[in-house]
Amino acid sequence: MKLKKLLPQYLSLRIKFLISLTGIIVVTVLVSLAFVQNHVKIQIERSIKDGLRQTRNVFHNFQEERYGYLISQSRVIAEDPKFFASIADLDAATAYHEAVNFQQIVKADLFMVTDGKENLLIEVGEPNKKAIEKSYLSLVRQALEGNIASGLLEKKNRIYQAVSVPVRVRGEIFASLTIGYLIDNLLAADMVLADGRFVTVNDEENKDVFWAIRGGGGNFGVVTSFLFRLHPIYTEYAGPMLWELNHTTELMKWYREFITQAPEDISGFFAFLVVPPVPPFPEHLHNKTMCGVVWCYSGLMEKAEEAFKPIRSFLLPALDLVGPMPHPVVQSMFDALYPPGLQWYWRADFVNELSDDAIAHHMKYASKIPSMHSTMHLYPINGAAHRVSNSDTAWSYRNATWAQVIIGVDPDPANNERIISWTKEYWEALHPYSAGGAYVNFMMEEGEDRIKATYRDNYDRLVEVKNKYDPTNLFRVNQNIKPTV
Numbered sequence: 001m002k003l004k005k006l007l008p009q010y011l012s013l014r015i016k017f018l019i020s021l022t023g024i025i026v027v028t029v030l031v032s033l034a035f036v037q038n039h040v041k042i043q044i045e046r047s048i049k050d051g052l053r054q055t056r057n058v059f060h061n062f063q064e065e066r067y068g069y070l071i072s073q074s075r076v077i078a079e080d081p082k083f084f085a086s087i088a089d090l091d092a093a094t095a096y097h098e099a100v101n102f103q104q105i106v107k108a109d110l111f112m113v114t115d116g117k118e119n120l121l122i123e124v125g126e127p128n129k130k131a132i133e134k135s136y137l138s139l140v141r142q143a144l145e146g147n148i149a150s151g152l153l154e155k156k157n158r159i160y161q162a163v164s165v166p167v168r169v170r171g172e173i174f175a176s177l178t179i180g181y182l183i184d185n186l187l188a189a190d191m192v193l194a195d196g197r198f199v200t201v202n203d204e205e206n207k208d209v210f211w212a213i214r215g216g217g218g219n220f221g222v223v224t225s226f227l228f229r230l231h232p233i234y235t236e237y238a239g240p241m242l243w244e245l246n247h248t249t250e251l252m253k254w255y256r257e258f259i260t261q262a263p264e265d266i267s268g269f270f271a272f273l274v275v276p277p278v279p280p281f282p283e284h285l286h287n288k289t290m291c292g293v294v295w296c297y298s299g300l301m302e303k304a305e306e307a308f309k310p311i312r313s314f315l316l317p318a319l320d321l322v323g324p325m326p327h328p329v330v331q332s333m334f335d336a337l338y339p340p341g342l343q344w345y346w347r348a349d350f351v352n353e354l355s356d357d358a359i360a361h362h363m364k365y366a367s368k369i370p371s372m373h374s375t376m377h378l379y380p381i382n383g384a385a386h387r388v389s390n391s392d393t394a395w396s397y398r399n400a401t402w403a404q405v406i407i408g409v410d411p412d413p414a415n416n417e418r419i420i421s422w423t424k425e426y427w428e429a430l431h432p433y434s435a436g437g438a439y440v441n442f443m444m445e446e447g448e449d450r451i452k453a454t455y456r457d458n459y460d461r462l463v464e465v466k467n468k469y470d471p472t473n474l475f476r477v478n479q480n481i482k483p484t485v
Helices: 004-070 090-101 126-144 206-214 245-261 301-307 327-331 356-366 383-387 413-433 449-470
Strands: 105-108 110-114 119-123 186-192 198-200 222-229 235-244 264-276 289-297 323-326 343-351 377-379 402-410
Touching: 126 356, 186 206, 198 206, 206 449, 235 245, 235 301, 235 327, 245 264, 245 289, 245 356, 323 327, 343 413, 356 413, 402 413
Parallel strands: none
Antiparallel strands: 105 222, 110 119, 110 222, 186 198, 186 222, 235 289, 235 323, 264 289, 264 377, 343 402, 377 402
């Protein structure tokens, strides 16, 4: 009888013990899994940070050894490797590739603000992005509701607008012949429109705006994030070669033939410049006006020397700084020469042919460069850019051969008239030899006809998109596409 009475109690205790034991096991397993997961996360983060540190050290050592003063230090954003807010710092992408398997598509949250004085690139995470969107939407709604006069935003220099953001600072040059330009690698964007709506634009959604922002400038809304197709690029064979100015005619005639027939993994822009009085430039060249080509080879490094044999055998340069270097170093080669606060004046054109007469004009004005920072660049347009139709994006000059820009630059406002007059006279002499339009980011306030000439057959289509999405021309601090409604 006692056993019968004790059996239920025993079974109850047994069941409770088993339940408790099971609970302990489950908790132990969950804790172990959490520990393992956290340990793996820590190891991945440590691997990423170690990779970033090693990459950064390599880049900085390389900078100090080869270019010293000329190259600004790359900034690395390591908090979240999935979101590279500073896209140009591809050392971060390289480290991420080594740590957690490089992804071909990376989303980058960026925001460009024009405050009427200077452009500010704000790197934003999710909380800041939402705050910016909320702030902007509030301004738009107040304007639409009449609480803010329509012109007040502009008068107070608080017009917010999207502009083309270069993934690679000089993306129209380096490696673009093989992988295309920024607009050819844009997959999608999130935007705030003039009426306050927040939309996604891509090949499936709002296709007309997606077409327009790829070359149409800041006319259509505020872009809060971009989705880009990335291409792994590590070490390139790059740098400047300089020749005495009296070799200009010979060099330009050779360059116009070579660069238009060169393999796509070789690119280089022609330049006139005054040699900066800093290392690594030798003292006997300091402050000397010279001509040159800034080269970039993105092929196999073991074939680089062979690829440059026809270049080096043409005419011995006075200075040859071409060699292997990491991609971020290529991108930041001349950044330190152009700090914020300089006085700039621009004139530009697309060019189809570099004639002997045009070369003579180049020679004339190159000898009159007004300051150490002033320059002329002739950027090649070929390769991948030519494989896309003029009508596939808003940029209508894919069939051009070069993008030419003349820039007067000086730190002293007292020299403004000198740099402006040189730039204008140089441009006016060469404009008759141009294709008609110009790269919009190289243009000043040059009038509506100039903008129409730049967009050519795409202009009317851009006006249609403007009429639909910004009929009141809220976004007008730009190379403006004026609505007609």
